Amino acid sequence: MGQHDDGTDYFSDPLGGLTDKQWDEMAGNRFYSSAFWLRLCALEGGGASGGVHVTLPDGGRAAVPVIAVGADPHPNCRWATILAAHGLPSPPEHGIYVGQRRGYLANLLTSPGTDAGSAAGRILEAVRSALPPVPPATESAQVAVHLTTPDVIAFREAGVTAEPVLLAADAWIGIPPGGWDEWLESLGSRHRIRRVRSEVRKFEQAGYRVTRRTLAEAWADVARLAIHTERRYGRAGDPSIYYDGFRSQGELAGSRAEVLLCAYDDGPPVGCCLYYRDGDTIYLRAVGFDYERLRGAAEYFNLAYHLPAQLPGVRWLHAGIATPDGKALRGAELRPLWLLDLSSTSVLDDHRDEIRAHNAALRADLAERSPAVAAAVGSAEWERFC
Template identity: 35%
Template structure:
């Protein structure tokens, strides 16, 4: 096995990378990582493990210069940790992470490939006088990774996704308790009767409106945000993601008043953002419809089998059929 470090993911063949990341999810996909790699708050190296000419394992390694997101600051996530320079291994945005190892490897070769990635992260951290961490590691990857690192994981949060059985919204409803089915039908009916004009748009078509509504959501939760700054982020995201983001939007009198932004990766719809003009809403369960029910409709129409919802608001998600699983922090091995 040969380890190399590559500074630019566009120099790595997308199909070879995504053969590893398909099961790990959208936030470790080649396209998403390429869209993130010019973030000035970190320097990235891509650890690549080859067996002859085949890429068999990989991980982005971010040398963090400054971290604007407190949910990626280790010393704030784990109060017993003092502030220190950090090398974040794996995904740095999206709150879903796992080392990328080819699924066809034997158990022995898989272990060796994973050990090589862990050693690469620890060696880079030592060279940078930093500590290596893997954050938001999925529950199905944590035991193997913790064993390779020789460290104990700490649970950070929980991840939620809704499995979508069958082929129609009625199949989704059938998997829920009868009282919940009644509630969802009532919420869907109230939203339909509210008379919104519904549009499905590319992110590039509506980034300014999306940014304004996302800023209002942030402000409502105590995080004042400049709408122009948010709009610029969405314009950049649309460009970086080749405009693959889809926006489900509710309009009234020509104004967007609510939206959800999502991406389809493999067989999963990944919810990325939502926002609302609270002065124009009609008290018609807009959040539940834009975040759950309309994306479920879209998923069935486009052959997806899962709706990924991420962290927070777990009760609302589980009441609507989501399965929650732990997300973990794993300290890297000592170099």
């Protein structure tokens, strides 16, 4: 099993033996790579959580969160399933997943001022030499999922030969210094502005009572409403998993996890939005609705976007990877996220042209959804591997 320079094990804990402070000095403002978030993700099963970190020649550090992928991995860590959904072959199914279970955004972490290329090379060596604490397999792989374009470039320059596979568009909605009114004007299109104003007006006229609570206070309502939404889309499992999961998250998160609840007539909430606040950024995590009791007043858009955007001091809403067209219409930047096989040899090495064609086709499919999406996927970050 791999070990760090100080002898601690990669999988000794979710941070690989570092303190929260040491880890967060590298994570900076990357919330989904923070010590808090990694410890929260480790509450779930499906493989041991760890951290690979190295000391660099300049005295700085570099790190990545990792998960041991064995016979029963977490559903989000099955790279073979992810690649099959994109019609591509997969590396061996066991090994090390570079990233975290939740959040859909992985990063190469470095001390401030550290050269990313040097850091990627040292991390690559450490990840490839690590042995996860799972039953031995004939073959294993090291796969990073939901990497940003700059990190893909750094790992490729460090020696990764496999072509990156485009997975998704990560949506970021910027709120200008002038707040809500300036954000509305930034949408540009009169049609978009009228649409948002109409959604807000409908919600206000519906007579909902909106309250803000911590997840520790509202976990039962969040679980109940999330189950409604998951059932609507045929995904709900054992209800106890939702209740236990949100209660555990609330206990660990404290004031960092907030919930917007809407209700009427003093009854139980009929809608909710769970988010995490980190500095000037809100990370949207979950919405849930009792659909039979809604009033058709654009409840989703108001709870998930319009109300969070009006909170004091908010400059960014991280809206994740689903429904990029609706988010682009609300001014979101869409940034590509990639799967990259870090293994020294990869089955994907022989499929460069096929992967490039897949990437270009996925980008074109996104662009065809609307002029707003087409504009959002036109940057150099998208063009590099398409």
